[in-house]
Amino acid sequence: MKIKTMAAAVAALGLTMQVGAAAADEGMWTFDNFPSALVKQKYGLNIDQAWLDHVRGGTARIPGCSASIVSGQSLVLTNYHCVATCVQNLSTAGKDYLKDGYAVGLADERKCPGMWLEVLQSITDVTGQVKAAGAGKTGAAYVHALDEAAGAAEKEGCAGKTGFHCQVIDFYGGGQYKLYTFRRYDDVRLVFAPEFKTGFFGGDPDNFNFPRYNLDFGMVRVYDNGKPLVSPGHLRWNAAPPKVGEPIFVVGNPGSTQRLESIAQLETQRDFTLPLSVARTSERRGRIIRFSEESPENARVAQDVLEFLENGLKVQTGRMNALHDNAFFASKVAQENELRAKVRADAKLSAEIGDPWADMAKAQAAYRDLYLNYSLLDSGAGGQSALFGYARTLVRAAQARAKPAGERGPEFAEARLAQMERGLLAPRPVEAGLEQLNLEFWLSKTRESLGADDPGTKLVLGRDSPEHLSQALVAGSKLADPAERKRLWDGGLQAIETSNDPMIKFVLALEPTAQAIRNQWREQVTGPTTSAETRIAQARFAVYGDKIYPDATFSPRITYGAIEGWMERGQPVNPITTYAGLFDRATGQPPFDLPDSWFKAKPKLNLATAFNFSGTLDITGGNSGSPTLNGKGEVVGAVFDGNIHSIGGDYGYNPADNRSVTVTAAAIQEALDKVYGRGDLVKELNSK
Amino acid sequence: MKIKTMAAAVAALGLTMQVGAAAADEGMWTFDNFPSALVKQKYGLNIDQAWLDHVRGGTARIPGCSASIVSGQSLVLTNYHCVATCVQNLSTAGKDYLKDGYAVGLADERKCPGMWLEVLQSITDVTGQVKAAGAGKTGAAYVHALDEAAGAAEKEGCAGKTGFHCQVIDFYGGGQYKLYTFRRYDDVRLVFAPEFKTGFFGGDPDNFNFPRYNLDFGMVRVYDNGKPLVSPGHLRWNAAPPKVGEPIFVVGNPGSTQRLESIAQLETQRDFTLPLSVARTSERRGRIIRFSEESPENARVAQDVLEFLENGLKVQTGRMNALHDNAFFASKVAQENELRAKVRADAKLSAEIGDPWADMAKAQAAYRDLYLNYSLLDSGAGGQSALFGYARTLVRAAQARAKPAGERGPEFAEARLAQMERGLLAPRPVEAGLEQLNLEFWLSKTRESLGADDPGTKLVLGRDSPEHLSQALVAGSKLADPAERKRLWDGGLQAIETSNDPMIKFVLALEPTAQAIRNQWREQVTGPTTSAETRIAQARFAVYGDKIYPDATFSPRITYGAIEGWMERGQPVNPITTYAGLFDRATGQPPFDLPDSWFKAKPKLNLATAFNFSGTLDITGGNSGSPTLNGKGEVVGAVFDGNIHSIGGDYGYNPADNRSVTVTAAAIQEALDKVYGRGDLVKELNSK
Secondary structure, eight states: OHHHHHHHHHHHHOOGGGSSSOOTTOOOBOTTSOOHHHHHHHHOOOOOHHHHHHHHHHEEEETTEEEEEOSTTOEEEEOHHHHHHHHHHHOOSSOOHHHHOBOOOGGGOEEOTTOOEEEEEEEEEOHHHHHHHHTTOOHHHHHHHHHHHHHHHHHHHHTTOSSEEEEEEEETTTTEEEEEEEEEEOOEEEEEBOOHHHHTTTHHHHTTOSSOOOOOOEEEEEEETTEEOOOTTOOOBOOSOOOTTOEEEEEEOOOOOOTTOOHHHHHHIIIIIHHHHHHHHHHHHHHHHHHHHTOHHHHHHHHHHHHHHHHHHHHHHHHHHHHTOHHHHHHHHHHHHHHHHHHHTOHHHHHHHOOHHHHHHHHHHHHHHHHHHHIIIIITTTTTOHHHHHHHHHHHHHHHHTSOGGGSOGGGSHHHHHHHHHHHHSOOOOOHHHHHHHHHHHHHHHHHHHOTTOHHHHHHHTTOOHHHHHHHHHHHOOTTSHHHHHHHHHHHHHHHHHOOOHHHHHHHHHHHHHHHHHHHHIIIIIHHHHHHHHHHHHHHHHHHTTOSOOOOOSSOEEEEEEBOOOEETTEEOOSEEEHHHHHHHOOSSTTSOOOHHHHHHGGGSOTTOEEEEEEOOOOOTTOTTOEEEOTTSOEEEEEEEEOGGGGGGGTOOOTTTOOEEEEEHHHHHHHHHHTSOOHHHHHHHHOO | OHHHHHHHHHHHHOSGGGSSSOOTTOOOBOTTSOOHHHHHHHHOOOOOHHHHHHHHHHEEEETTEEEEEOSTTOEEEEOHHHHHHHHHHHOOSSOOHHHHOBOOOGGGOEEOTTOOEEEEEEEEEOHHHHHHHHTTOOHHHHHHHHHHHHHHHHHHHHTTOSSEEEEEEEETTTTEEEEEEEEEEOOEEEEEBOOHHHHTTTHHHHTTOSSOOOOOOEEEEEEETTEEOOOTTOOOBOOSOOOTTOEEEEEEOOOOOOTTOOHHHHHHIIIIIHHHHHHHHHHHHHHHHHHHHTOHHHHHHHHHHHHHHHHHHHHHHHHHHHHTOHHHHHHHHHHHHHHHHHHHTOHHHHHHHOOHHHHHHHHHHHHHHHHHHHIIIIITTTTTOHHHHHHHHHHHHHHHHTSOGGGSOGGGSHHHHHHHHHHHHSOOOOOHHHHHHHHHHHHHHHHHHHOTTOHHHHHHHTTOOHHHHHHHHHHHOOTTSHHHHHHHHHHHHHHHHTOOOHHHHHHHHHHHHHHHHHHHHIIIIIHHHHHHHHHHHHHHHHHHTTOSOOOOOSSOEEEEEEBOOOEETTEEOOSEEEHHHHHHHOOSSTTSOOOHHHHHHGGGSOTTOEEEEEEOOOOOTTOTTOEEEOTTSOEEEEEEEEOGGGGGGGTOOOTTTOOEEEEEHHHHHHHHHHTSOOHHHHHHHHOO
16 A cells, blocks of 8 residues: 555655755755754744754764763663664573663663764865865776765864764765764663563564554663763753644654665666565575574574564565555656756756766666675675674775775775774674574575676685585684684784684685675776766756755754654554553564563553654654654654655655654653663653 | 566567567467477478377376376376475485485385376367356456356366366467366376486576586376376387487476566566565575474475475566566567557457456556455465365365355366365375474464454464464364365365364364455456456457467477577577586585485496587476477477576567576486486387
8 A cells, every 4th residue: 555655645746855845844954954944834943053953962873773862971862673782792691681671770781892872063064175086087986086085084074083983974975075073982881671572562563563562762871981971961851741743853863765866776776676685685584583483592692683684674675665666656757857857958067967867877787787796795795794794804904904004995094994993892792503594695695696607606605505614614713702803903914814714714715806896896886876976966956956955874864743643544543652552462472472571560550651653754764763852852752663654765755654653751751660660760861 | 687688689579479470489389279380491390280199198297297108108207396296205204215316116116195197188169158158247257157167168078087187278368268188197106206416406506597417307107097007109218319409399388478468467567476476485485494404304394395485486586587677578568559559440349348458457456455465365375384275175175065066166066176185185294394384484474464453464363473373273283184184074064163173273264254355356356357368368369360379378388499509698508418517516515416326327327428408499387397309209308497588488488598408318318227227217218
């Protein structure tokens, strides 16, 4: 149903996004271009610079997710699924926090391996200098020049500062480059997580569905010099019951959208990349589900992986379905044709940008020719094996560090190397069974996709099989030990080249081929695509002006809307669920099996507590954990999902049925207080 | 690469298939409409009625495959993969014929459970009476009337005959109905199978690829009254070395093609059904691969299932890719538009057929709306669980048999009931682990696809989980025991309704819903689709005459061509491989690990023996095991695969690169003689 509804609505609404101001509640706006006037007009709220600065300072980016600082002691609210990896990393076969939840006291808050938190401090336009660096260049040299210029801007931006992260982010597909300066913290400790069965109640079946009953929140705390960071600029907590129609905001880091992409790019996605990735992910899912069923310990170590994988699969499938809606696709074609017609009518503009659509078509043809080689032998090599990832980081960094700083390539600039080292040396459990599964899967897909006779297949497999080689690599490698990783990092290229670690040797042997295909990819795909995108962006600016918002780039954005349901197959969906509904839904069988803690607490709970609500906010993956704010900028919940229709939002926002889903501050507070006995946290949240 | 090449070639060739005589070596021809003149013209061979009658009488249909009778004692040649299920069924945990091969002597040939063999005797046109039955009817009533008429024709055709099977087959999407009368044998015994590692050398990686080195043959024998059936009309064996360019024929039963389908149907496949089934099959594959890795016994019981599943997945993926080739698809749209324009230009024809394309579009919209319900709760319910299948057959047959013969519906006519009973009671091992996996997978996909709140999901799952319910059903059911199935069959509806078997109860509870959705499906999808197809077929006949061949329908067909390679990415592919190449490819790691038997025999083998060859024959799934014949109608091999380009052949034949793959009689004979010590079979094959 969803796709038809979407196409019909998009057609009925006209092409809102590309013809000037975004209508309805559409838009993932940057902090330096928020449409306050639109919000004033629609909701009567006055969103001024002070409001914007306050919420910017109280919100954060964390790995893959978003978060908010909700107390003066840097208590941080995010989603359960954003801290699940930490919960899993802190768990052992003996103490399973995924099962039991993590509700230790302040004294026992423990560091989340590899987690960081960044708060945006400032935005500086560096478009001129980045674009200037690319002038007159093409292919890989063009991409390299832009990357060099971005790296230089980052280095300059953070020069002499410690505890900062400078990142040049491109907007509108290369239309703008902005230097984002973040305050960065690397000591982030787990404060609270409910049981997995509470934090992911309904599991994959309920994911992206609504009505919903999910306590998808977790809390961490930022530490500085071993103590909780004092954070006077934190956001205020408001656990009052939400009201239908109430205006709300979500501030966070939407990961990526493709609303401005060309038809050639969308066709590649629809006809090639998405079908391939859905098939791959589905098979991997099947292997991991069965792996999980083999033992409770396997289930424990794979839980987090499976959750992310199934979430990703729903997203990929939803995107594929959206693009397979021929009416919707035709509307995208019409948009592009309109823009191209306007460009053709403008001789000066035409002369300036050439025919970027033809160039894009060529780049996309190269994409299809090279993608399998590139994804299997370079970008996706190792199949998410942590050991492979460690080995590759060690090999590449050692090779880069052996060169003079000027010849290393921008990804190995000093600042980036330091960050790479921190990530590499952070202690994390390496699960041998899952490692083997990941490697075997990757090796088998390489042979399947490239063919048994392909040089790439022969390079990785030799005369071995995926099943045996994966076992040998995992059994033989010592890279699970952070000390060994440190030894190899410190030892530099000589240590790497003389290492007997089979994973290091494996990656060393693959690296020249990976490097070659990566260069080919940059030369024929990334470079021409970026160049064409930039020129299309230029045309779009020239034709439609700057009242559009850029595609998502996992950078801080604000979106606004209201608490609202929608019409599903002709029936209205109530936007607010309650605790009472949660207990109705709890069948006792996974994933609808609520933990005992809840049944024990039930007599004390206010069952009318608002639990989850849907809203018209335009969000996407990466927004998970973002605070949902009221008009005063107070935290009324944490957004954790969209409904099934929201997935098509990757390509366009449909106000009729694209809905975000928030877990309320009210439900969080009631649970902390009455289920988990954490009145101390409730007190901290509500202290001024 | 394949898709681009195909589209380009199709475009270059023009729309050969629909504009009169099929060009090049295209076509899956029926025995009553073979284009002898074309063959005469191109290859100088005289294919007369005697030739056709001889090969018809010497070729056969077996479950899912094709075969040939190659000795006077009814020795039957087919593919290894066509007897693999039998090999697996005859194996036990103690004696694994999949691993060791099956090379017992004549005295020990054992019955393949559930296998049958059918030889076509005659073809009678019953189009008039079938179409007359449908006149003036629509929807489910239309389909029902056609089915009734077909059932009546079958009953009449086989009246008074035993050992025959009469089947009405529809051609050209309802353009013609023919009564096919087969001589049928139900005692088919396994004679010979090589080791799995020989019969499926190269495994899934090499499947649909070439050069190929696969001894994909197996042999069975037809028994009659406990003795080998005397078969004077058998085909002659010819183990002479094949020659490039030599004209050849394949006679067998291609399963299905969609070359004459409308654009609305192809869009449904491209945008909806294929993406869904590729994702489903991929996940199931992942589960079964991991299941297989859990123990050697699991690997043994799942081997056959996995092989078929991976084969099917390659087919589905290849079809999806073919339809995602936008240039190829545009050529199909152009074909349809041409036909529609010619119809519009013919007022009389237009008036007769109405607008079947508009009706088809409506039926396809209903297809998308109903497919998930229909496939999950009726057609694909049980997820290939044998226990579920037994239960459903028992329940449906008992319910039908409780009604007067006239009200049972054509699928429960007496002749069909007898066949159903034989299938049901044939002893077959039921593997509990695989059963549980299949059921769990189906239940989880039902919940995922329909949603946790859907009535269908609630009906099958109740408040249970897929994981638990599947275990309970398998553990509790006694239907693995043929005696219990017989008791319930013989006991009729009362035995069924009072049974405590949990699978029977489960199916009984599901049946009313399954019945309702099946009726809805017939009314809104099958009926209108069949009606529209029939009228489109009528239009095609009127416009293009009868020089086209019908889509494949798993019925006997002849296709002709020559031993030929093709150009792959600009390089010529040699069409004939040898034993020497097999030994080069044998790395020792699965699936390239040749059994010891071959290394022992290597010194005796003629390594120059031609092993596999590619040819221009237009075949598809179902043709597996078909004899490849020379101009004299002698068996020179058994066809077992196509190259990767052949998969797109589902929608159109491209002579440039669509190739079949045959294992030679020469290789079979050399292996029987020198590897397996079965000189007796070689002697039998070569006796006159």
